Amino acid sequence: MILLTPDEMGAADRLAAESGIDSYGLMVKAGYAVAASALKHFATVRRAIVLAGPGNNGGDGYVVARALAESGMDVAIHALGDPDKLKGDARTARFECPIEPQSLEAYLPQAGDLVIDALFGAGLARPLSGAVTALIEAIGRKGVPVLAVDLPSGLSGATGAPLGAAFHATRTVTFMAPKPGHYLLPGRDLCGVLEVADIGIPMRIVRAAQGGKLSVNSPALWRAALPHSAAGAHKFSRGHLGVFSGPAGKTGAARLSAMAGIRCGAGLVTLAVPASAEAEVAAHQTAIMQRRLDEADDLRDWLADRRLSAFVIGPGFGADARAREFVQALAERPTVIDADGISAFAEAPDELFVTLGRFAPHCVLTPHQGEFSRLFPDIAADDDCGKVEKARAASARAHAVVLYKGADTVIAAPDGRAAINANAPPWLATAGSGDVLAGIIGGLLAQGMEAFEAACAGAFLHGEAGSRAGEGLTAEDLPGHLPPLSAFS
Ligand SMILES: NC(=O)C1=CN([C@@H]2O[C@H](COP(=O)(O)OP(=O)(O)OC[C@H]3O[C@@H](n4cnc5c(N)ncnc54)[C@H](O)[C@@H]3O)[C@@H](O)[C@H]2O)[C@@H](O)CC1
Ligand SMILES: [K+]
Numbered sequence: 001m002i003l004l005t006p007d008e009m010g011a012a013d014r015l016a017a018e019s020g021i022d023s024y025g026l027m028v029k030a031g032y033a034v035a036a037s038a039l040k041h042f043a044t045v046r047r048a049i050v051l052a053g054p055g056n057n058g059g060d061g062y063v064v065a066r067a068l069a070e071s072g073m074d075v076a077i078h079a080l081g082d083p084d085k086l087k088g089d090a091r092t093a094r095f096e097c098p099i100e101p102q103s104l105e106a107y108l109p110q111a112g113d114l115v116i117d118a119l120f121g122a123g124l125a126r127p128l129s130g131a132v133t134a135l136i137e138a139i140g141r142k143g144v145p146v147l148a149v150d151l152p153s154g155l156s157g158a159t160g161a162p163l164g165a166a167f168h169a170t171r172t173v174t175f176m177a178p179k180p181g182h183y184l185l186p187g188r189d190l191c192g193v194l195e196v197a198d199i200g201i202p203m204r205i206v207r208a209a210q211g212g213k214l215s216v217n218s219p220a221l222w223r224a225a226l227p228h229s230a231a232g233a234h235k236f237s238r239g240h241l242g243v244f245s246g247p248a249g250k251t252g253a254a255r256l257s258a259m260a261g262i263r264c265g266a267g268l269v270t271l272a273v274p275a276s277a278e279a280e281v282a283a284h285q286t287a288i289m290q291r292r293l294d295e296a297d298d299l300r301d302w303l304a305d306r307r308l309s310a311f312v313i314g315p316g317f318g319a320d321a322r323a324r325e326f327v328q329a330l331a332e333r334p335t336v337i338d339a340d341g342i343s344a345f346a347e348a349p350d351e352l353f354v355t356l357g358r359f360a361p362h363c364v365l366t367p368h369q370g371e372f373s374r375l376f377p378d379i380a381a382d383d384d385c386g387k388v389e390k391a392r393a394a395s396a397r398a399h400a401v402v403l404y405k406g407a408d409t410v411i412a413a414p415d416g417r418a419a420i421n422a423n424a425p426p427w428l429a430t431a432g433s434g435d436v437l438a439g440i441i442g443g444l445l446a447q448g449m450e451a452f453e454a455a456c457a458g459a460f461l462h463g464e465a466g467s468r469a470g471e472g473l474t475a476e477d478l479p480g481h482l483p484p485l486s487a488f489s
Pocket of ligand 1: 009010012013026027030053054055056057058059060119120121122123124125126127128129149150151175199
């Protein structure tokens with residue numbers, strides 16, 4: 001599913017107007033879609049209170065009020081600012097609505113009310129005033145249900161962050177396509193249940209405004225790129241993944257990655273193990289091969305084997321000079337650089353970026369928030385920039401696909417493609433879960449998938465495995481719960 005930034009939604013609106021679509025007609029359809037949702041999902045409320053703002057979001061609110069009144073619901077409107085100053089379509093909507101607006105200050109939430117939040121949508125430009133913040137807090141304390149029009153007021157549709165305060169909606173009805181703020185946290189939680197209403201802007205116009213670069217992660221993005229196992233395929237034709245283990249006592253993370261890599265179809269997986277850890281790894285693995293590898297010279301010997309098609313380095317490895325040397329040698333082939341493989345460059349991120357810049361963007365960096373801040377401190381600190389823009393900026397700088405982890409993982413490629421992953425259950429945030437994710441992506445890279453598609457597919461498969469394993473899972477459970485790739489093709 002494609003996502004539209006609020007600016008792109010504005011562009012779609014303009015393109016629709018240029019192609020002769022009546023903008024007031026769009027507002028009417030938007031308002032009636034919200035009213036239909038109210039009647040369907042909040043049929044038992046005593047009265048609907050529409051909070052109408054000074055722009056077109058408020059205009060939608062007047063249409064909702066009219067539609068609900070037509071259906072026999074008891075409706076009141078409380079307007080922010082002077083309704084006589086409304087302009088354009090919002091002004092028309094106000095005068096076509098038979099209910100006279102009252103002042104917003106006069107509204108106190110009462111049990112039995114349904115609040116229709118039509119204060120601000122895509123045009124929110126600055127933090128909310130003290131009075132609006134106080135009202136939002138009062139409504140929150142009363143626990144009355146809130147149905148948000150387009151976005152919960154106060155929430156930035158671009159970044160998913162509240163500008164000051166924001167409503168915590170029960171449901172949100174948005175139009176044509178969701179916005180990044182509906183999926184990025186905390187926005188996703190503030191929206192409640194999300195509905196997307198078609199208000200009649202042709203999809204060709206929506207696509208033209210969007211540029212095809214930002215989506216919700218789903219199999220549609222990467223299904224065609226999945227490796228297909230031909231009948232009679234040899235194990236070497238399904239790729240060979242090398243996973244780098246840490247020293248004795250720290251091998252568990254790499255073992256999890258290796259297991260995930262083989263479970264998602266890599267033909268061969270070899271754990272490269274320092275001498276100190278050979279006995280420990282051998283005691284735990286059967287399907288995974290193992291090779292002693294201590295020094296960078298051993299690594300160069302190993303790299304002479306051109307059938308080694310991808311690597312995972314970082315989980316449990318140690319964030320030291322040896323990690324830097326190894327990553328720099330591996331980057332010539334598709335490599336997942338995770339955990340210590342990232343932190344090893346905290347003092348000199350440019351060393352990593354220069355190395356990655358020598359090759360096609362076939363490597364995947366998988367930082368969580370702390371690792372992201374270590375590698376991209378200035379991007380991480382930019383509060384005006386949401387997680388999608390942060391991941392995009394990081395990816396362009398690093399010349400690699402960046403998978404910025406979290407409950408709202410964002411995957412970005414240097415060419416600007418980006419996806420927000422939304423299928424991860426909360427219990428997936430457990431020790432070792434990231435090691436499994438790195439191994440899944442490594443397994444897909446080893447089978448020849450491109451980095452962006454492999455990272456998107458990896459995040460999605462990881463979420464699916466988490467849902468299948470269920471609450472209380474441990475990271476060891478995940479590889480065994482990975483769905484077969486054939487389920488998506
Ligand atoms: N783009 C489209 O195709 C459509 C848009 N529609 C609606 O139009 C909305 C966007 O309308 P607008 O662009 O008029 O924007 P909004 O109605 O979201 O807000 C703009 C108004 O709020 C004021 N404002 C912004 N931040 C404020 C703050 N913190 N405190 C006080 N005032 C503030 C602005 O000065 C302006 O008057 C969408 O969210 C959606 O609800 C719908 O009518 C359907 C069609
Ligand atoms: K709103």
